[in-house]
Amino acid sequence: GTKDVGIALQYLAMARGGDFRDGSYRKRVWFGKRTVKEGEVCAIWNIRGEHKLVVGPRRRYIFMSDVRFLDRYTADQSEYLVINHLSGEKEHRRGPIVMHMDPVHHRSLSVQKGVALENFEALVVYRELPPQMPTRSPSSTSSAKPSAAPGLHPEVERRVVRGPTLFFPDASEWIHEFSWHGQAPNGELGDKQPKALNFSKLNLTPKQLYVDVKGARTSDDTAVAISLMVFWRIADLDCMLNTTQDPTGDMINALSADVMAWAAPRTYEEVLAQSSALCELITFPILTQRAPAIGVSIDKVVYRGLKTSSHLQQMHNDAAENATKLRLEAAVAEQRERHLDMEARHSSERERAQLSIDEEKLEIARKQAEADHEQKLRHWREREQAELEALRQRQGLEVDFLARLAKEGVNVTEYLVAKETAKPTHHVRVDGAAADLAKVHICAPADDSVSAGAGAGAVGGRGGGGGFLGGVLSR
Numbered sequence: 001g002t003k004d005v006g007i008a009l010q011y012l013a014m015a016r017g018g019d020f021r022d023g024s025y026r027k028r029v030w031f032g033k034r035t036v037k038e039g040e041v042c043a044i045w046n047i048r049g050e051h052k053l054v055v056g057p058r059r060r061y062i063f064m065s066d067v068r069f070l071d072r073y074t075a076d077q078s079e080y081l082v083i084n085h086l087s088g089e090k091e092h093r094r095g096p097i098v099m100h101m102d103p104v105h106h107r108s109l110s111v112q113k114g115v116a117l118e119n120f121e122a123l124v125v126y127r128e129l130p131p132q133m134p135t136r137s138p139s140s141t142s143s144a145k146p147s148a149a150p151g152l153h154p155e156v157e158r159r160v161v162r163g164p165t166l167f168f169p170d171a172s173e174w175i176h177e178f179s180w181h182g183q184a185p186n187g188e189l190g191d192k193q194p195k196a197l198n199f200s201k202l203n204l205t206p207k208q209l210y211v212d213v214k215g216a217r218t219s220d221d222t223a224v225a226i227s228l229m230v231f232w233r234i235a236d237l238d239c240m241l242n243t244t245q246d247p248t249g250d251m252i253n254a255l256s257a258d259v260m261a262w263a264a265p266r267t268y269e270e271v272l273a274q275s276s277a278l279c280e281l282i283t284f285p286i287l288t289q290r291a292p293a294i295g296v297s298i299d300k301v302v303y304r305g306l307k308t309s310s311h312l313q314q315m316h317n318d319a320a321e322n323a324t325k326l327r328l329e330a331a332v333a334e335q336r337e338r339h340l341d342m343e344a345r346h347s348s349e350r351e352r353a354q355l356s357i358d359e360e361k362l363e364i365a366r367k368q369a370e371a372d373h374e375q376k377l378r379h380w381r382e383r384e385q386a387e388l389e390a391l392r393q394r395q396g397l398e399v400d401f402l403a404r405l406a407k408e409g410v411n412v413t414e415y416l417v418a419k420e421t422a423k424p425t426h427h428v429r430v431d432g433a434a435a436d437l438a439k440v441h442i443c444a445p446a447d448d449s450v451s452a453g454a455g456a457g458a459v460g461g462r463g464g465g466g467g468f469l470g471g472v473l474s475r
Contacts, residue, residue, distance in 0.1 A: 021069040023101070029062045036060065041070045041100040051104050070100035073109045078116075080168045084108045090171040115175070117163025120205045124176035124241060125169065129155040160237060162204075175200050176241075181249040188212065190227050190304075192252055206233040206299065211252055213259040222268040222312065226259050227304035228278065230287075232296055239295030247294050251287060255301075258284040271306070272316075278303035 020040055036042045036056035044052050045066040053070075054060050075081050075095030083091040083099070084107040093099070094114075101109045115123060131154050158176075161167050169175060182197025183189065190212030209230040216224050230251060234240055244250050262283055263271055277283050279302055291298045308316070402412050 020072070023069065023071040025067075025069040027067045029065055029067055031063050033059060033061045034067055039072070041072070041102075043068045043070060043102065043104070053102065068103070070102060071109070072098060072100050073111055074098050075111050078114050078166060079111050080114060082108075082110045082112055082171075092169065092171045094168050115167040115169075115201070117161065117165050117167060117201065119164045120203060121163045122202045122204055122237070123161040123167055123200065124202065125159050125161055125167075125173050126176060127157045127159070127170065127173045129157055131155075158241070178202065180246045181252055183210075192248070194246070194249060197248070202234075202237075204234055204237075206231060208232075209248060209251060210304075211255055213256045216260045216263040218263050218268045218271055219265055220267045222308060224263060224268070224271060225307040226263070226278065227306070228255065228259070229302040229304055230255065231299040231302070232291070233299065234295060235292075235297040236295035239293075241295075244294040247296050250290055250294055251296065251298075254287040254290040255284060258286045261286075268308070268312075275303055275306065 020037065034042065034054075036054050036058050038057040040056045042054040042056075042060070044054060044060065044062065045068075046052075047064045073081060075093075075097050077096055079095045081093045081095070081097055081099055083093065085091065086105060086107050099109060117123065177198065177200050179195045180197045181192045181194055184191040184193040184196060187193075190210045192211065209232060210227070211230065212225055212227050214225040216226060218224060232251065234247075240247055259278075262278070266274065279300075281288055281298065281301060284298075284301060287301075288298060402415075405415060406412050
């Protein structure tokens with residue numbers, strides 16, 4: 001109905017002006033036209049079988065022809081196109097580029113990524129040179145291949161491309177694929193098997209190789225497996241490429257031979273006791289001789305451990321556990337004794353320090369007491385000296401005074417006697433009229449001798465002019 005017609009028209013519009021058509025579009029047209037959009041390429045074979053390419057944008061009228069749109073291949077700056085021509089030639093074109101696959105001229109087209117190399121990576125690239133007379137260049141590795149012309153053969157040149165760079169091989173070049181010993185799938189770290197490590201980019205940085213040497217036997221017929229780690233690096237890349245296809249395999253074989261030769265004359269206990277020798281390069285003479293021959297430098301070998309049968313390993317583990325336990329107990333006891341010695345030593349040092357502090361305090365107190373005593377004596381001497389000096393000054397003044405009295409004719413002796421005579425301690429004087437006087441009693445202290453110098457009083461009339469009562473008390 002109408003709905004089906006609308007859907008058909010919609011699909012027709014999409015087919016005409018929608019997505020780009022590719023090689024899956026193939027039609028036989030009796031009479032009609034085709035619009036080739038910009039970006040599309042169409043191949044048309046007419047009734048005579050002639051081929052013609054139509055590059056859009058263009059409209060082409062067609063009569064009894066086969067129409068086929070071509071597949072488009074696009075490569076960006078980091079890619080390149082690999083073009084295989086029907087003539088047998090091969091071509092590489094670096095991007096950015098856009099090309100359509102013409103079935104008349106091309107067998108196949110493909111887009112390949114350029115090889116990105118870091119500054120520590122390298123590629124080994126081989127290139128086939130044009131056929132020439134048999135020659136051999138000393139600077140490159142060549143290999144002969146059969147040629148159609150008699151007496152001629154294609155020459156192959158090898159070169160090393162080092163990073164950092166983005167490498168695009170030419171059509172006559174191919175990249176060397178390395179296949180070395182690597183870790184076995186689902187195996188342990190040291191289990192290696194041939195051709196397990198495949199790569200094309202060669203890492204030139206120092207590397208580590210984990211190896212488990214199994215099947216070594218001691219002099220007491222004990223089978224052991226010794227685990228080692230080898231630190232190595234590529235010293236001469238050309239020498240390695242010329243002398244070996246698998247340097248890790250060569251190193252593993254040499255290392256295994258050295259370990260077996262080392263363990264054979266020793267007992268199991270000697271192997272355990274002398275295992276530190278497996279960390280020295282002198283223990284591996286075959287490895288150290290083989291490494292320079294294949295362009296490899298061995299920096300160090302590290303012993304990682306030893307394995308044997310489960311029963312013997314369990315016995316060894318038990319013995320090692322007991323030895324470790326005893327050693328730890330001895331270490332703990334020794335540590336405890338050292339701790340006690342340290343506490344006693346520190347306590348003694350604290351006591352000596354406290355005693356020294358107390359002695360210093362006593363010495364300081366003694367010195368302070370002596371200083372105070374010396375200061376008091378000095379002050380007393382100074383005071384006594386001052387008093388003596390004052391006494392001398394008074395006595396000097398008194399002598400001068402007595403000398404002047406003597407000059408004036410005064411009897412000094414009488415003066416001194418009179419001066420030293422006892423003097424009254426009190427003087428009492430009563431003033432008033434005689435009629436008003438009352439009796440006065442003077443009581444001297446019990447320990448004082450009182451003498452009355454005048455014990456009488458006179459009483460007179462009012463007109464007598466008054467009266468006087470005087471008494472002198474002397475001790």
